[in-house]
Each structure stands twice: as C-alpha cells, then as structure tokens.
Amino acid sequence: MTYQEHAYQGAPVPPPGCPAHRAGGGPQGDGLLRLFGPEAEADPAGFYEKLRAEHGEVAPILLHGDLPAWLVLGYSANLTAMRTPSRFSRDSRRWTEFQQGRVAPDSPVLPVIAWQPTCSFVDGEEHRRLRTAVTDGLNRFDRRGMRRYVTRFSDQLIAEFGDSGRVDLVSQFAEHLPMLVMTQLLGMPEEYGPRLVEAARDLVKGTETAVASNEYVVESLRRTVERKRDEPGQDLITWLIEHPSGLSQEEVLEHLRSVLLAANETTINLISETLKMVLTDSRFRAHLSGGQMTLPDALDQVLWDSPPFMLVPGRWATGDTELGGQAIKAGDMLLLGVAAGNADPAVRPDLDTPLFGNRSHLAFGSGPHECPGQEIGRAIAESGIDILLTRLPDLQLSVDEDRLVWRGGWMSRHLTELPARFTPRAALQPQPPAGPAAAPAVPSTPLVPGPRPVAATPLRAPAPAAGLVPTPPLPPAPPVLPQQRRGWWSTLWARLRG
Numbered sequence: 001m002t003y004q005e006h007a008y009q010g011a012p013v014p015p016p017g018c019p020a021h022r023a024g025g026g027p028q029g030d031g032l033l034r035l036f037g038p039e040a041e042a043d044p045a046g047f048y049e050k051l052r053a054e055h056g057e058v059a060p061i062l063l064h065g066d067l068p069a070w071l072v073l074g075y076s077a078n079l080t081a082m083r084t085p086s087r088f089s090r091d092s093r094r095w096t097e098f099q100q101g102r103v104a105p106d107s108p109v110l111p112v113i114a115w116q117p118t119c120s121f122v123d124g125e126e127h128r129r130l131r132t133a134v135t136d137g138l139n140r141f142d143r144r145g146m147r148r149y150v151t152r153f154s155d156q157l158i159a160e161f162g163d164s165g166r167v168d169l170v171s172q173f174a175e176h177l178p179m180l181v182m183t184q185l186l187g188m189p190e191e192y193g194p195r196l197v198e199a200a201r202d203l204v205k206g207t208e209t210a211v212a213s214n215e216y217v218v219e220s221l222r223r224t225v226e227r228k229r230d231e232p233g234q235d236l237i238t239w240l241i242e243h244p245s246g247l248s249q250e251e252v253l254e255h256l257r258s259v260l261l262a263a264n265e266t267t268i269n270l271i272s273e274t275l276k277m278v279l280t281d282s283r284f285r286a287h288l289s290g291g292q293m294t295l296p297d298a299l300d301q302v303l304w305d306s307p308p309f310m311l312v313p314g315r316w317a318t319g320d321t322e323l324g325g326q327a328i329k330a331g332d333m334l335l336l337g338v339a340a341g342n343a344d345p346a347v348r349p350d351l352d353t354p355l356f357g358n359r360s361h362l363a364f365g366s367g368p369h370e371c372p373g374q375e376i377g378r379a380i381a382e383s384g385i386d387i388l389l390t391r392l393p394d395l396q397l398s399v400d401e402d403r404l405v406w407r408g409g410w411m412s413r414h415l416t417e418l419p420a421r422f423t424p425r426a427a428l429q430p431q432p433p434a435g436p437a438a439a440p441a442v443p444s445t446p447l448v449p450g451p452r453p454v455a456a457t458p459l460r461a462p463a464p465a466a467g468l469v470p471t472p473p474l475p476p477a478p479p480v481l482p483q484q485r486r487g488w489w490s491t492l493w494a495r496l497r498g
Contacts, residue, residue, distance in 0.1 A: 027060030027068045027332070034062045035071065035311075035335070036410045044310050044413065048073060048340035057324030061335075063410075064108050067097050069333040070326065071311065075344035075362070077324040078336055081315050083367035085123045088315035088334060090369055092121060095316050096331035112411070113313050113333070118254045120369065127368060129245045134255055135372045137239035141185060143379060150383040153180040158391050165424035166398065168417050169275050169388075170268075175201055177384045178267035178377075182260055185376070187235025188224045196220060200264050221256050225249065259373060266308035267377045272415045273306040274299055274385055276404065279397040279420060283354075295382050297356040304348075304355050307363035309412050310339040338362045392422040 033051065034040065040047045048071075051059035057074030072078050081088045092113045097103050103110060115121050119130035157176055161167045176197050183193045199213035225237055232238040236259070240252045247255070277298060315334040322328060341362045343351060355361075364371040371377075389395065398421040406413045 027070055027326075032060050032062045032068070034066075035069075036064055041409060041413070044339065045343065048337060048343070052340065055326075058326040058328075058334075060326070065102075065104055067103065067107070067109065069314070069335055070323075070328065071335045071337050071340070072324065073337045073340040073344070074324055075341040075347045078338070078341040078362055079366055080323060081334055081336060082362075082365055082369065085127075085368055087318055087321050089123050089318050090121055090127075090315065091115065091123060092314065092316060092333075094318065094331055095314075095333050096329075097333070099331065108409075109313070116254055117248075117251050118258055120258065123368070130247070130251065130255070131368075131372065133240055133243040133245040133247055134259070136243060137236045138259075138373055138376060140234075140239060141376065146181070146185075146376070146379045147383045149181045149184050150177070150380055151387055153177055154384050154387040155391070156180075158388065162391070163424050166419070166421050169420050170272050170415055170418045173384075173388065174268050174271040174275070174418075177271065178264045178380050179260075181380050182263055185236055186221075186224070186256060186260060187228060187233050187237045188220065192220050192224075196260075200261060217257065217261070218253075221253055221260070225252060225256070263373050263377055267380050269306075269308040269412070269414060270299065270302065270377060270381045271384060272418060273302045274381060275388075276415060276418055277302055278385070278389070279395065279418070280401045293354075293356060295386055296378075297354075299378060299382060300357065300359055300361070301355055303363040304342050304358070304361045305351075307338045307342060307361065309363075310337075311411055312336040312338055312365065313411075336362075336365070338365075395420050395422045 033047075051061070051071060052073045055073075057072070057077040059071045059073055061069055061071045063069055072081055092098065092115050095103075095113070119127050119134060122130065154173075154177060157173050161172055167173065176194075179197045179200055180193045183196055184190070188196075196217065199216045202209055202213040225241065228235070228237045228241060232242065237252070237256060240247055240255060274295075313333065313335050315336065317328045317330050317332045317334070319330045320328070323334070328334070342348070348355075364374040398419045404418070405416045407416055408414050
C-alpha cells in the first residue's frame with residue numbers, strides 16, 4: 001500500500017485552491033500568513049518573530065494549498081506538544097484535512113506527513129514495539145567503532161582535494177561523509193557508499209533523475225536485507241531483522257530508509273553549519289584554538305542557532321484542547337517550530353550569549369518521539385570536523401561571508417557552498433578498511449550504551465551461498481548533473497515512494 005493509499009483510503013480530493021481547502025478544521029480567519037514563498041523562506045527567523053509578536057506561543061498559518069495548521073513558536077509550548085501524545089498524536093490519519101479529502105494528491109506536504117508503517121507515525125504500544133527495535137539496534141554502536149569509520153572516510157575525502165589547496169566543504173566533504181559512514185553501520189557493501197551519496201544528493205535536489213535515484217536507494221536496501229537474512233552480521237540491518245519485536249519486511253525497509261536518508265541529510269546540515277561557524281565567527285575560532293571551547297560546545301551552539309530542521313511536522317490533536325492561548329480543535333495539525341522555540345525570548349533573552357555545554361535545545365525533539373539517532377549524528381559530525389581541522393589546521397573561508405547562499409523551503413534551509421582554502425599538501429593516503437572491532441576489555445566511553453563496537457563490512461559484497469540465485473547487479477548510478485535548486489525535505493520524501 002502506498003503512502004497515498006494509507007492517507008486517503010479512497011476519499012475524493014478537490015483541486016488545489018478550491019474553497020473546500022479553506023473550510024472545515026484548523027485555524028480560521030482572513031489574512032493568515034503562508035508558511036512558504038519569498039517572505040517565509042528568505043528570512044525564516046524574522047518570519048517567526050512576526051508571527052510571535054502577533055499571536056504569541058502558537059500561531060495560525062497556511063500550508064501549500066491553503067491548508068490550515070498551527071505553528072508552535074514557544075519553547076514551553078513545543079515541549080508540551082512533544083511530550084503529551086495523549087493530547088497531540090503522531091498519527092497523521094487523524095488530520096481533518098485528510099479525513100475530509102482536502103489534501104491534493106500532489107501536495108508538497110503529503111510526502112512529509114502521510115502515514116507510514118514506522119515508529120514516527122504511531123503512538124502507544126505499537127510505537128514502543130517499533131521504536132524499541134530501532135533504539136536497541138542503534139544503541140549497539142560505540143564511539144570507538146564510529147570514529148574508526150569516520151577517520152577512514154574523512155581521510156579518503158581529504159586525500160581527494162588535499163594537494164589542491166582549495167575545497168568546497170559542502171559538496172566535497174559534508175555531503176559525502178554521513179552516508180559513507182551510515183552504509184557501514186547498516187551493513188551495506190562498501191562499494192554501495194559512493195553511489196548512494198550521489199543518489200541521496202539527487203533525491204534532495206529534486207532533479208529529473210530523482211525517481212531513478214530513489215529506486216536505487218530502495219533496491220540497494222532491499223537486496224542488502226535479503227542477503228543479511230542468510231548472512232547476518234554485526235550491523236543495524238541484522239539487528240532489526242532479528243529483534244524480538246518481530247518487524248515485518250516492510251517495517252524493516254521503511255525504518256532503514258528513514259534512518260539512512262534522514263540521518264544523512266540532518267548530519268550534512270550539522271557539519272556544514274558548524275564548519276561555517278568555525279570559519280566565520282572569530283569568537284568561536286579563537287575559543288577553539290585557545291582551548292576555551294570544545295567542538296561539542298560548538299555543535300550545541302549550532303543546534304541552538306541553526307537546527308537541521310527549522311520546523312517538524314507534525315502533531316495532531318486527539319480532541320479539543322488549548323495550547324499557548326489558542327483553541328485547538330480535534331484533528332488540527334500542529335507544526336513544531338524548532339528554530340522559533342530555540343529563539344524564544346523566555347529562554348534566550350540574548351541570542352548573542354554563547355550556550356557552551358547547554359543541550360536543552362529542541363533540535364532533536366523531546367518526549368517519546370525524540371530522535372533515536374541523535375548521538376550517532378553528533379558523533380559523525382564531531383569526529384569528521386575534528387579530523388578535518390587536524391589535517392588542515394590553516395583552513396580559511398575563501399570568500400566573503402556575505403556571499404554565502406542558503407536555499408531551502410518551509411522546513412529547512414541549506415548552505416549551498418562553503419569555499420575554503422588551505423596550504424596545499426601531498427594527498428593523504430587513505431586508510432585501509434577497518435577490521436572487525438573487538439569489544440575492549442574495559443568499555444570505551446560509549447556513544448550510546450551498547451555491548452560492542454560495530455564490525456566492518458568487507459570491501460566486496462559476499463558471494464551468494466551455494467544453491468542461491470546470485471543477486472543481479474545494481475542499476476547504474478545516477479548521472480552527474482549540474483547544480484539544481486534543492487527541493488529539500490518535501491522533495492526527498494516525495495521521491496521516497498516513487
């Protein structure tokens with residue numbers, strides 16, 4: 001069943017712009033601001049503050065197709081919505097706009113909020129069953145095993161531009177490292193890594209080959225899952241398959257795709273924004289070089305100021321309720337304003353004050369649906385940036401800061417380029433593949449609690465066992481395309497289901 005079938009269940013859908021889109025549930029009234037278009041996307045922070053000044057902690061807004069929703073702006077109100085699933089559910093099938101057939105099949109919000117069989121879209125016992133399998137799997141990785149992968153792939157990437165003295169830290173470093181590491185954690189053959197990087201980037205940019213790229217990602221995961229059923233290993237795919245929660249094959253694939261693509265894109269943003277801060281803010285560069293601020297502190301500052309998602313859909317009211325002084329009706333959708341909540345004057349009266357070591361930001365959510373892979377994303381970003389700055393200690397921005405460009409949409413924005421220069425040096429020799437990571441006699445400081453580090457995947461996919469039909473070769477990688485405007489999260493998820 002496709003996500004549209006899950007969501008609509010055969011309900012008729014009026015065309016976009018029809019008055020029916022503005023009738024029924026959700027906030028009402030003339031003059032509601034739209035959470036898309038030049039005003040909202042050119043200056044998201046200013047847009048949020050305009051809404052806060054007019055409406056307070058919770059503001060009525062319109063989505064694409066003039067679908068009504070509530071944008072949660074207050075820090076405390078966001079925590080309430082995140083932590084009380086009895087009032088604000090993750091099950092999007094509750095949305096009045098769905099139930100009354102007012103969401104167009106081509107709506108850009110549909111791929112983000114249409115129900116899917118993952119822990120992100122359920123509550124209660126079913127959520128515990130699915131989420132336990134994911135968290136138990138992710139909790140088996142430790143910092144030592146993670147850093148070995150990050151070191152090897154960081155060195156490989158740096159070796160490609162190390163003797164040139166110039167690099168675009170977005171396209172040549174940040175956009176590659178997370179996917180290369182994640183494929184190893186999932187247990188995918190190593191040769192898949194570079195091609196999955198290109199496919200994921202193609203998906204996000206929404207190019208004409210995005211559908212083929214999505215098919216490549218899906219087929220790569222499906223074939224790896226099939227192989228792992230016969231040849232289990234020390235990896236997330238094996239652990240999801242074998243978990244006592246008893247995930248179906250569809251549930252395994254859906255969760256793997258969510259982990260792979262969501263972790264990749266958010267970590268790209270975290271690496272890019274942290275490198276931008278280190279290279280452009282003299283206070284932070286001085287603190288880093290002077291030992292007064294650690295790299296984890298820098299990451300936390302970025303997670304406060306530039307979270308990977310500016311807002312996160314969504315929550316759906318389970319009944320008539322109140323939040324932030326607004327009357328919320330049953331079936332109304334709430335968007336969690338992560339960036340707006342992080343900038344709430346009630347918790348940050350002075351946005352220029354550094355927040356060293358303060359991890360109470362909203363970037364990873366809170367409550368039962370808090371991001372289960374946040375420590376893995378942090379570890380990849382922290383280790384990768386540390387290795388890059390160690391290898392290239394004189395790294396400097398090579399353009400004026402005011403020439404940097406961000407692109408994005410209603411959920412997030414992305415740094416398109418981060419040009420830098422450094423003293424050219426001989427290309428680094430890439431490290432050989434890491435061998436199996438034996439569990440230490442005295443456990444290392446864990447990334448998250450777990451019994452042992454991850455074992456490495458061999459360079460080549462294992463040959464099929466005797467008597468099995470060999471797996472056919474994967475389709476060719478997507479072609480190299482010119483720079484495209486990103487369609488970001490809605491584009492990514494729009495392509496996930498073809």
